Amino acid sequence: WTWSDREHTAGCDATGEPICLVLKEAEGFPQNLNRMRMLKRASALILRRGITTYQSRLCKNDSLFRVHPSVSQALAENKPVVALESTIITHGMPYPHNLSTAKEVEAIVRAEGATPATVGVIEGEVHVGLSSEVLDHLARCKSSLKVSRRDLPYVISKGLSGGTTVSATMIAAHRAGIPVFVTGGIGGVHRDGENSLDISADLTELGRTPIAVVSAGVKSILDIGRTLEFLETQGVCVATYGALKNFPAFFSPRSGFTSPYQVCNPEEAAKLIASTLSLGLQSGVLLAVPIAEEHAATGQQIEEAIQAAVTEASAKGITGRDVTPFILQKVNELTEGKSLQANIALIHNNAKVGSQIACALSKQMTERKLKEKTHHHGKHSESDIVVIGGINVDFIAKGKTKTLHFGQTNPGSVCQSFGGVGRNIADSLSRLGISLLFISATGADSHSEAVLNYCKHMNTSGVARLEEQSTATYCAVITESGELSLGLGDMDIHQQITEQYVSQFEKQLSSATLVCLDGNIPISTIDYVCSIAKKHNINVWYEPTDSEKACKPFLSDAWKSLSYSSPNLAELCTMNKTLGIPTPEVLPSSLEEVLSVAVALSRPLLEHLHCLVVTLGASGVLVCGEYDAGSVNLQPRKQKRRRRLCAVHYPALTVTAEETMNVSGAGDSLAGALMAGILQRRDTDSCVRMGLLAARLSLASPHPIAPTLTLDSVDPNKVQTHWPKPSFMWIA
Secondary structure: OOEEEEEEEOOEOOOOOEOOOEEOOOOOOOOOOOHHHHHHHHHHHHHHHOOOOOOOOOOOOHHHEEEOHHHHHHHHOOOOEEEEOOHHHHHHOOOOHHHHHHHHHHHHHHHOOOEEEEEEEEOOEEEEOOOHHHHHHHHHOOOOEEEOHHHHHHHHHOOOOEEEOHHHHHHHHHHHOOOEEEOOOEOOEEOOHHHHOOEOHHHHHHOOOOOEEEEOEEOOOEOHHHHHHHHHHOOOEEEEEOOOOEEEEOOEEEEEEEOOEEEOOHHHHHHHHHHHHHHOOOOOEEEEOOOOHHHHOOHHHHHHHHHHHHHHHHHOOOOHHHHHHHHHHHHHHHOOOHHHHHHHHHHHHHHHHHHHHHHHHHHHHHHHHHHHHHHHHHHOOOOOEEEEOOOEEEEEEEEOOOOOOOOOOOOEEEEEEEEOHHHHHHHHHHHOOOOEEEEEEEEOOHHHHHHHHHOOOOOOOEEEEEOOOOOOEEEEEEOOOOOEEEEEEEOHHHHHOOHHHHHHHHHHHHHOOEEEEEOOOOHHHHHHHHHHHHHHOOEEEEEOOOOOOOOHHHHOHHHHHOOEEOOEHHHHHHHHHHOOOOOOOOOOOOHHHHHHHHHHHHHHHOOOOOEEEEEOHHHOEEEEEEEEOOEEOOOOOOOOOOOOEEEEEEOOOOOOHHHOOOOOOHHHHHHHHHHHHHHOOOOHHHHHHHHHHHHHHHHOOOOOOOOOOOOHHHOOOOOOOOOOOOEEEEEO
16 A cells, blocks of 8 residues: 555544545556545545554654644644643642632633643643543542653553653653743752752753743752753753842742843843744743742741741652652641642642743744745745645544444534645745745635635745635545545646746846745646746656656656655656656565665656655655765756766655654655755765754644744754664666
């Protein structure tokens, strides 16, 4: 079987999130085999046996992280999100104060214009964003564990539940792409820590995870001076929020120590965070927010209670993770609840300040992207890409019964996502910092409004909204077991991406470094763009979309103006057949034969194309082109010349169906990241690995292009992954 992200989605998970795979005809099967019957069998096979594709079983397994739809949507739309920990629910306060505080904090975050994302571990999965039912369960549960970085592997392996500490919440927030995290107070170096070496994992996490942590400083039961020294050693930028540099001590606005830096308002704090993220330091920021003075009046009484509680804990031999909950409970008793009131007040204050900072950061990042986009597009810089292709709105209807009854209403769930090969590639490139123009067509309908709102981070000024036309849609009706019962597609509007319309952008086309076409657009439009490319010596990347559309540029000499293409083996056969070149009647199954056939079919096309990226499904990726320094030269060519040809095979990384949320954009993520790497003049290995890492993020996301996709997330030098060794071969 050959799996592709280009046609039919095959299912959803129990929550209604799109997870199932998009299928293509099996390579080598007779052409007259009924497609619908084949898709039904394939979708059932996926659910039963799993698939092999780009992702591998790694310690960084994104399938173990579940992002709540409200959080995922906010991130996708570049709206502010605030991460919140859950040990305050499971271990920090008694019930029902813990539950009411958690809900109050989330309400404060929403009131300030951000989306709350409380993090917790539920039955072996890290959830980013919790429903009210799960919050209530955690608040009542007496068996929940306290989960720090060290505990995550064990808790997940055993399928247990627990509240996440600062360090574990930072890990989850960073994985989800949330830059701001609010908590009460962080851990630190314990008293007598110079002898016991009892140092909180919160501090080392701040030194290696680029998250801004908003807290009321360090818990006053700790050695604050040594904690600040340790944070300096870890390279953590520490700043007090407010008019003074006094470093707060949780219940007290003054600890007797000062912060290295100070920020006065949300805008200054946001600039500090943005600078940290832009530098790529991989370390966090600690923003210390003093408790309000009116709630700090009881500080002295609380401090005396803390001293008494510390003494009692030592006398009873209480150590490690049990110290903090014991002391907080004891202090609450000694102060007759005043410490609990102060605790709740400072958390409320932190939530308000942290949300304001998150909103300011989101606004600054949006303005920065808009400024960069305006700058680049205004000058038509040479780094621009023009992407021309389709936009789809997909609806996946999944029944809740084994059999669907036609002619009547069946119980089920319906979910929506935004796709289209051209849109997906443009989305991927935009998230990787590439300035581009996307040219497409939609109807002037609600679907168009929804998809364009989702694509605000992209330059969609080239998307035509046409009256009396419908935005391209695809609907799959699927049984409970995942069998495709019916698929319907309305793609007619792609034919409106005409030569006449695209010619309005000839100036952008002629100044672009690369133009990407998907196979959905009309043949006449492809021929026109290729003529412009030939005239101005522009590199064109053709994404075939499917085996039927792969032939379009090859029906004339237009294909000779292409520089890149990324077909699978079936599409490569179609290209050769269209040129009258013999192809195998049945495609091979063994890897050795697959590579041999792929190389043989690539050779005729490389007479004119600069490079072919042949996707081989479970067998990986074969890159074919000009030999350069032991590999294939992917860099855009200035002119055609005689050259030695070679191929490099990159084995695929593997993933099971259970580990995959969605593959509707994995191939497009691969292509987009490859293009980004090429334009950044990276070496071939780095470009291909960027593509594979982008595909992995897509597979683990409910969206075709992962909202968490960034340059850092696909940088092979920053993501620790075991890469199978590529193999080299000459092309005669």
